[in-house]
Amino acid sequence: MKLEMICTGEEVLSGQIVDTNAAWFANVMMEHGIEVQRRVTVGDRVEDLVAVFQERSQHADIILVNGGLGPTSDDLSAEAMAKAKGEPLVENKQWREHLEQWFSQNNRVMSANNLKQAWLPQSAIMVDNPVGTACGFRVKLNRAWLFFTPGVPFELKHMVREQFLPFVQQEFGINAHVALNKILTFGHGESLLASKLEPLTIPAGITLGYRSSMPHIEIKLFARGDAAIAQLPAITEQVKSVLGAAVVAENKPTLAEEIHSKLYRSGKTLATAESCTGGLITSQLVAFPGSSSYLHHGLVTYSNESKVKVLGVQPQTLDDFGAVSIPVVEEMAKGARELLDSAFALATSGIAGPDGGTEEKPVGTVAIALATRNAVYSQMVKISGRSRELVRSLSAAVAYDMLRRELNDEAVIVDYSSIKRYPK
Amino acid sequence: MKLEMICTGEEVLSGQIVDTNAAWFANVMMEHGIEVQRRVTVGDRVEDLVAVFQERSQHADIILVNGGLGPTSDDLSAEAMAKAKGEPLVENKQWREHLEQWFSQNNRVMSANNLKQAWLPQSAIMVDNPVGTACGFRVKLNRAWLFFTPGVPFELKHMVREQFLPFVQQEFGINAHVALNKILTFGHGESLLASKLEPLTIPAGITLGYRSSMPHIEIKLFARGDAAIAQLPAITEQVKSVLGAAVVAENKPTLAEEIHSKLYRSGKTLATAESCTGGLITSQLVAFPGSSSYLHHGLVTYSNESKVKVLGVQPQTLDDFGAVSIPVVEEMAKGARELLDSAFALATSGIAGPDGGTEEKPVGTVAIALATRNAVYSQMVKISGRSRELVRSLSAAVAYDMLRRELNDEAVIVDYSSIKRYPK
Numbered sequence: 001m002k003l004e005m006i007c008t009g010e011e012v013l014s015g016q017i018v019d020t021n022a023a024w025f026a027n028v029m030m031e032h033g034i035e036v037q038r039r040v041t042v043g044d045r046v047e048d049l050v051a052v053f054q055e056r057s058q059h060a061d062i063i064l065v066n067g068g069l070g071p072t073s074d075d076l077s078a079e080a081m082a083k084a085k086g087e088p089l090v091e092n093k094q095w096r097e098h099l100e101q102w103f104s105q106n107n108r109v110m111s112a113n114n115l116k117q118a119w120l121p122q123s124a125i126m127v128d129n130p131v132g133t134a135c136g137f138r139v140k141l142n143r144a145w146l147f148f149t150p151g152v153p154f155e156l157k158h159m160v161r162e163q164f165l166p167f168v169q170q171e172f173g174i175n176a177h178v179a180l181n182k183i184l185t186f187g188h189g190e191s192l193l194a195s196k197l198e199p200l201t202i203p204a205g206i207t208l209g210y211r212s213s214m215p216h217i218e219i220k221l222f223a224r225g226d227a228a229i230a231q232l233p234a235i236t237e238q239v240k241s242v243l244g245a246a247v248v249a250e251n252k253p254t255l256a257e258e259i260h261s262k263l264y265r266s267g268k269t270l271a272t273a274e275s276c277t278g279g280l281i282t283s284q285l286v287a288f289p290g291s292s293s294y295l296h297h298g299l300v301t302y303s304n305e306s307k308v309k310v311l312g313v314q315p316q317t318l319d320d321f322g323a324v325s326i327p328v329v330e331e332m333a334k335g336a337r338e339l340l341d342s343a344f345a346l347a348t349s350g351i352a353g354p355d356g357g358t359e360e361k362p363v364g365t366v367a368i369a370l371a372t373r374n375a376v377y378s379q380m381v382k383i384s385g386r387s388r389e390l391v392r393s394l395s396a397a398v399a400y401d402m403l404r405r406e407l408n409d410e411a412v413i414v415d416y417s418s419i420k421r422y423p424k
Numbered sequence: 425m426k427l428e429m430i431c432t433g434e435e436v437l438s439g440q441i442v443d444t445n446a447a448w449f450a451n452v453m454m455e456h457g458i459e460v461q462r463r464v465t466v467g468d469r470v471e472d473l474v475a476v477f478q479e480r481s482q483h484a485d486i487i488l489v490n491g492g493l494g495p496t497s498d499d500l501s502a503e504a505m506a507k508a509k510g511e512p513l514v515e516n517k518q519w520r521e522h523l524e525q526w527f528s529q530n531n532r533v534m535s536a537n538n539l540k541q542a543w544l545p546q547s548a549i550m551v552d553n554p555v556g557t558a559c560g561f562r563v564k565l566n567r568a569w570l571f572f573t574p575g576v577p578f579e580l581k582h583m584v585r586e587q588f589l590p591f592v593q594q595e596f597g598i599n600a601h602v603a604l605n606k607i608l609t610f611g612h613g614e615s616l617l618a619s620k621l622e623p624l625t626i627p628a629g630i631t632l633g634y635r636s637s638m639p640h641i642e643i644k645l646f647a648r649g650d651a652a653i654a655q656l657p658a659i660t661e662q663v664k665s666v667l668g669a670a671v672v673a674e675n676k677p678t679l680a681e682e683i684h685s686k687l688y689r690s691g692k693t694l695a696t697a698e699s700c701t702g703g704l705i706t707s708q709l710v711a712f713p714g715s716s717s718y719l720h721h722g723l724v725t726y727s728n729e730s731k732v733k734v735l736g737v738q739p740q741t742l743d744d745f746g747a748v749s750i751p752v753v754e755e756m757a758k759g760a761r762e763l764l765d766s767a768f769a770l771a772t773s774g775i776a777g778p779d780g781g782t783e784e785k786p787v788g789t790v791a792i793a794l795a796t797r798n799a800v801y802s803q804m805v806k807i808s809g810r811s812r813e814l815v816r817s818l819s820a821a822v823a824y825d826m827l828r829r830e831l832n833d834e835a836v837i838v839d840y841s842s843i844k845r846y847p848k
Contacts, residue, residue, distance in 0.1 A: 013460060015450030016635050018442055022465075026439030036437060038472070041446075041463035048462070211440050272724075278710025279703030282724045286702025289778055289812060291726075297734060298724035300696075300706045305764050306721035310734060340729050354713055388713060 001172040003034055004060040006052055007041040008067040008077060009151060014043070021066055021156055032165060033178040033224050044068070049080030057084075057144035062168060064160070067151035069134035071113040077148055078137070082121035085141055089119040092126050095135045102133060131158050138167070145171065179229045181236045183219040184249040184258070186397055187416025190217050196242050203231040208239075214390060215397040216254065219243075245414045248401055255400040256284040262407050263294040268343035270403075272298040273311055273336035275323065276350035276366055280396045296340045301332065311335030324349050324361050326369075326378050333371035333378075344406070345371040346399045352391045365422070366395040370402040370412060377402060377412040380422040394419065425596040427458055428484040430476055431465040432491040432501060433575060438467070445490055445580055456589060457602040457648050468492070473504030481508075481568040486592060488584075491575035493558035495537040501572055502561070506545040509565055513543040516550050519559045526557060555582050562591070569595065603653045605660045607643040608673040608682070610821055611840025614641050620666050627655040632663075638814060639821040640678065643667075669838045672825055679824040680708040686831050687718040692767035694827075696722040697735055697760035699747065700774035700790055704820045720764045725756065735759030748773050748785050750793075750802050757795035757802075768830070769795040770823045776815045789846070790819040794826040794836060801826060801836040804846040818843065 005025060011017045019041065026036045040056060042048045049068070056063055068077030082089045096118040103110040120126060120137045127136030127147070132155040138147045147167070149159050168174060185193060190210050197219075202208055205228025209220040219239060223232040240247050249258035263270055272281050272295075282298025285291045299310055304323055307313040312335040313328055321327045329349045337345030350366025357363035364386060369378035381398060383391050398419065402412050415421070429449060435441045443465065450460045464480060466472045473492070480487055492501030506513045520542040527534040544550060544561045551560035551571070556579040562571045571591070573583045592598060609617060614634050621643075626632050629652025633644040643663060647656045664671050673682035687694055696705050706722025709715045723734055728747055731737040736759040737752055745751045753773045761769030774790025781787035788810060793802035805822060807815050822843065826836050839845070 013450060013463060014454050015447035015452075015460075018444055018447040020442055023439035023442040026437060028439075030438050035467075036439075037467070038476075039437060039465035041465070043461070052462075211435075278715075279707035279722050279724065280710075283703035283707045286704075286724070286726070286816075287813065289776075291702075292780075295724075295726045297726050297730035298703050298722075299734065300703065300710070300719075300722035300724070302710070302716055302719045302721055303764065309763050310721060310723065339733050340727065352713075356716075389711070392710075 001034070001062065001168075001174065002060045003029065003036050003168075004056055004063045005036050005039045006056060006063055006065045006146075007039065008044065008049060008065065010043045010074070012067070013041050021151065021153055024153070024157065025064060025066070025160060028160060031178065031180050031222075034168065034174065044074040044076055046076050046080050046083065049076060050084045053081060053084040053141060053146060057142040057146060060144045061172065062145045062147065064164065065146055065148045066156060067149075069117065069136070069148060069150050071111070071117055071133070075116075078120055078124075081124070081139055081141075081146065081148070085121055085123065085139060087122040090122045091115075092118050092120050092124075092135070095120075095126055098135075099133060127159065127163050129155055129159060130162075131155050136163065177224075177226050177229055179223045179232055181221045181232055182251050182253075183221070183236065183239060183243070183247055184252060184255070185217050185219060185243060185246040186215060186248045186255060186401055187414075187418055188217070188243075188246045189418050192417055193217060193219065193243065193246065197239060200235070200238055200242065203228060203235060206232065206235060213253075215394045216248075218253075245410075248404060254284070255397050255404065256281075257288065259400045259403055259407075260285055260288040260291060262404065264288075264290050266407065267294070268407075269294050269296050269340070271296045271336040271340060271342040271345040273307075273332040273345060273347040274298065274300045275302060275307070275332070275348055276352045277348045277392050277396050277399070278302065278352075280392050281346060281348070281399055284396065296342045297336075299336055307332060312338075322361070324351055324365055324367055326367055326380055329367035329369040330371070330376045330378050333369040333376055337371040337373075341373075343373065344403060346403060347371070348395050348399055350391070350395060352388045354388060364391050366391065366398075368395060368399050368402065370399070370406060372406060377406075379413050382420040382422060384420070425458070425486065425592075425598065426484045427453065427460050427592075428480055428487045429460050429463045430480060430487055430489045430570075431463065432468065432473060432489065434467045434498070436491070437465050445575065445577055448577070448581065449488060449490070449584060452584060455602065455604050455646075457646075458592065458598065468498040468500055470500050470504050470507065473500060474508045477505060477508040477565060477570060481566040481570060484568045485596065486569045486571065488588060489570055489572045490580060491573075493541065493560070493572060493574045495535070495541055495557070499540075502544055502548075505548070505563055505565075505570065505572065509545055509547065509563060511546040514546045515539075516542045516544050516548075516559070519544075519550060522559075523557060551583065551587050553579060553583060554586075555579050560587065601648075601650050601653055603647045603656055605645040605647075605656055606675050606677075607645070607660065607663060607667070607671055608676060608679070609641050609643060609667060609670045610639060610672045610679060610825055611838075611843055612641070612667075612670045613842050616841055617641060617643065617667065617670065621663060624659070624662055624666065627652060627659060630655065630659060637677075639818045640672075642677075669834075672828060678708070679821050679828065680705075681712065683824050683827060683831075684709055684712045684715060686828065688712075688714050690831065691718070692831075693718050693720050693764070695720045695760040695764060695766040695769040697731075697756040697769060697771040698722065698724045699726060699731070699756070699772055700776045701772045701816050701820050701823070702726065702776075704816050705770060705772070705823060708820065720766045721760075723760055731756060736762075746785070748775055748789055748791055750791055750804055753791035753793040754795070754800045754802050757793035757800055761795040761797075765797075767797065768827060770827060771795070772819050772823055774815070774819060776812045778812060788815050790815065790822075792819060792823050792826065794823070794830060796830065801830075803837050805840075806844040806846060808844070 333347035353363035777787035
C-alpha cells in the first residue's frame with residue numbers, strides 16, 4: 001500500500017507557518033507501521049489543487065489531504081476535488097443539519113459561508129468531525145482514495161485517530177501489530193551510543209533508530225509483528241543495561257517531564273535558584289499542570305545583589321570566588337532550599353554567552369548544585385562551542401539529571417562524554 | 425518564473441524532524457518577491473529521488489533541492505541527479521582539494537566517505553559552501569535548473585543568501601526591489617484589525633497581510649518596486665495611526681524583544697515576581713544577550729509561603745483576598761521591586777489551568793501588576809477558553825505591554841478587545 005500526503009494552504013507553502021501537522025501525521029503513521037512515501041505541499045489555487053489530485057492519484061493508493069475545508073473563500077479543497085473528478089458539488093443534508101444544530105446550540109448565527117462546508121463532491125463519502133464545523137470526506141480517483149481532513153491540528157488529530165487509521169487498516173487489510181519503546185539519553189553523542197549498541201543482536205522484526213532532539217538523543221525500538229513485540233521488553237532492557245547512566249527516561253520526551261512526574265508522585269518539594277539558566281528550569285516544570293504541588297519557588301537571581309539579598313549568599317564568597325563558582329552555587333542552592341525548607345533545591349550560575357567569558361572561565365562555564373536536607377552536591381561543567389540557548393538547555397538538563405539520580409538513590413554526579421567537567 | 429522546492433530525507437518525511445528549512449526558505453523568497461509554487465518532500469530512496477527530479481523539472485523553471493549532500497550512505501542527491509540526467513558522477517578536483525585542506529587545517533583525518541562529497545553529476549556547476557564540507561551544485565534538466573543545497577540549516581541559509589538568490593536574480597532577470605515592514609499588534613483579533621484597516625487606500629504595489637503568531641498578530645506591508653517602496657513609510661504610519669494602542673512594536677517579532685531593547689537602551693532595571701506565568705517573563709528576557717545589564721532578578725513565587733517569605737506579601741492579604749487578587753499581586757510587585765530598588769517590577773498571579781478554577785475565579789483569571797518607584801498599576805484579566813500555555817503567554821504579554829506603555833509615558837492600562845478585564 002502506497003501512502004502519500006498532500007498539504008494545502010498558502011500559509012504552509014509560503015512558510016508563514018511551519019507544517020507541524022505533516023510531521024505529526026508521518027510520525028503517527030510510522031508508529032503504526034505505515035510509511036508516508038511522498039508529501040506534496042501546494043497553495044490555494046484551484047488549478048494547482050486539481051493538478052496535484054489528478055497526478056498523485058495515479059501513483060498512490062491512499063492520500064491524506066490536509067487543509068482547505070474551512071468556510072472562507074480560500075478554502076477550496078472540495079471544489080478542486082469535484083473538478084478533478086469531473087463531478088458537481090452536492091449538499092450533504094446530514095452535515096447541513098449538523099451545522100444548523102451546532103450553531104443553534106452554541107447560540108451563534110450561522111453565516112452563508114458556513115453552509116459551504118456541507119457541500120461535497122457528488123461521489124464523496126462524508127467523514128464525521130465531532131470536534132469542528134468542517135466535516136471530512138473521502139473520494140476515489142484513479143487508483144487512490146483521497147481522504148480530506150481539516151487543517152486545525154486538534155481536528156486533524158482526532159480524525160486521523162478515529163477515522164483515517166481504522167479506514168486504512170480495514171481497506172488495505174493492514175493490521176500489523178506494532179509497538180514502540182523510546183529510551184531517552186543524555187550526555188553522550190550518537191556515535192558513542194551507536195558504537196556501544198553495535199554488538200547487540202537486535203531480533204528480527206525490531207528496528208533501532210536514533211533521534212537527536214537537543215539536549216537529548218532518543219533511541220527508538222520499533223517492533224513489527226507479534227513475535228517481535230514479544231521480544232521488545234527484553235531487548236529494551238539490554239539496551240538500557242548497555243547504556244547505563246546515559247539513560248535518563250523511558251517513553252518520556254524530556255528530562256523535565258521525567259522530573260515532573262517523579263516529584264509529583266513523591267510529594268517531595270523543590271526550590272530553584274537560577275542564574276544563567278534564567279528561569280528555564282522553573283518554566284519547563286511550570287508548563288506541566290500539577291507542578292504547583294511540589295514547586296515552592298524558582299528564584300532567578302540574575303544579579304549579584306539579588307544572590308545576596310534573596311538567597312543569602314555571602315558577599316565575601318562572591319568576592320573570593322566570583323559568581324560563577326562552586327562555593328557561590330552551593331550557597332545559592334542552600335539558600336533557596338532553606339527559605340521554605342524544601343526537600344531539594346537546584347542552582348545554576350554560569351556564563352551563557354556570547355559575551356562575558358574570561359580566559360579562566362570561558363563562555364559555557366556553568367556551576368551547578370543540588371542541595372538536599374543532608375548534603376550539597378556540585379560540579380562545574382564546560383560546554384564549549386555552543387549557542388547561548390544550548391548552554392542554557394544543557395545546563396538545565398545537567399541539573400535535572402543530578403536531581404533524578406538523587407531521587408533514584410544513585411550517585412548524584414556522573415561523567416558525560418559530551419560535556420567536560422572542571423576539577424573542583 | 426516558476427519556483428519549486430524539493431525536500432529530501434527520511435527524517436523530514438517521517439516526521440522525526442519538523443521541516444523548518446522549508447518554512448524559512450519560502451519566507452525568505454517571499455520577502456524577495458518570489459513565490460514558491462509547490463513543495464515536494466521525499467525520502468532517501470534513489471528511485472524516488474530520480475522520479476521527482478525528472479517529474480518536477482518538466483514543470484518548474486528553478487527548483488531548490490535541500491538535503492542529501494552529506495558523507496553517509498543515505499545521502500543520495502548527487503547520485504540520483506546523475507541518474508535522472510543519464511550521466512556519470514565525476515570528481516570535482518576543486519572541492520576535493522578544498523576538503524583535503526579543510527581536514528588538515530582542522531587536524532582531522534578525512535575518511536573515504538568525505539571524499540564522496542566531491543563527486544558531482546558530470547554537467548553540474550559547483551556552488552561554493554564556505555561554512556561546511558558539502559558543496560552545493562546546480563544542474564539543468566528539462567526546463568529547470570535544479571539547485572542543490574545542504575540540509576544543515578546554517579549552511580542552507582548561507583548558500584541561499586550568497587548564491588541562490590543572486591543566481592535567480594541574474595538568470596531570470598528578477599531584480600524586483602522589495603521592502604517589508606512588520607507591525608506587531610496585541611490584544612485584538614484579526615477580523616477587528618482588518619475592519620479597521622479596510623477603509624485605508626493601500627497604494628499600488630503594496631500588499632497588506634496578516635500573520636497570527638500567538639499571542640500576537642503581525643501585519644505585513646510588502647512593497648514591490650521603487651514607487652511602492654517610496655510610499656511604504658507613509659502607509660506604515662497610517663496603519664499605525666488607525667490601529668493606535670493595538671500596535672506594540674515595529675519590525676520586532678515579539679513584545680519580549682521590544683521590552684528587552686527598550687530596557688537595554690534605557691539602563692533602567694527590572695525585577696519580576698511571577699506566579700502563574702512561572703518564569704516565562706524572566707526566561708524570555710534572559711534569552712537575549714545583554715539582559716543581565718537590567719534584570720535584577722525574577723522571583724517565581726509559586727507557593728503562598730514563598731510569596732510571604734521572599735516578597736514580603738502579608739499573610740493577611742492572602743487570607744482576605746486569595747493569591748489570585750489585585751491586592752496580592754500589587755504586594756508582589758512592590759516586594760520584588762523594593763528588594764533591590766529596581767526601577768520597575770512586574771508581577772503575575774493567576775489560574776493557568778486546566779484545574780484550579782472556581783466559580784468566582786475561573787481558569788484564565790490572572791492578576792497583573794506593574795510597580796514603579798512612584799506607583800503601582802494593576803488589572804485582573806479573564807482569558808477564557810485557552811490552554812494553560814496560552815493563558816501564560818497572554819498574561820506575560822499583558823505584563824510586557826503595561827511596562828512598554830509606562831516606558832513610553834502612556835497610560836499603563838488599556839482595553840484589549842480580545843481580552844476581558846474584571847472590574848476592580
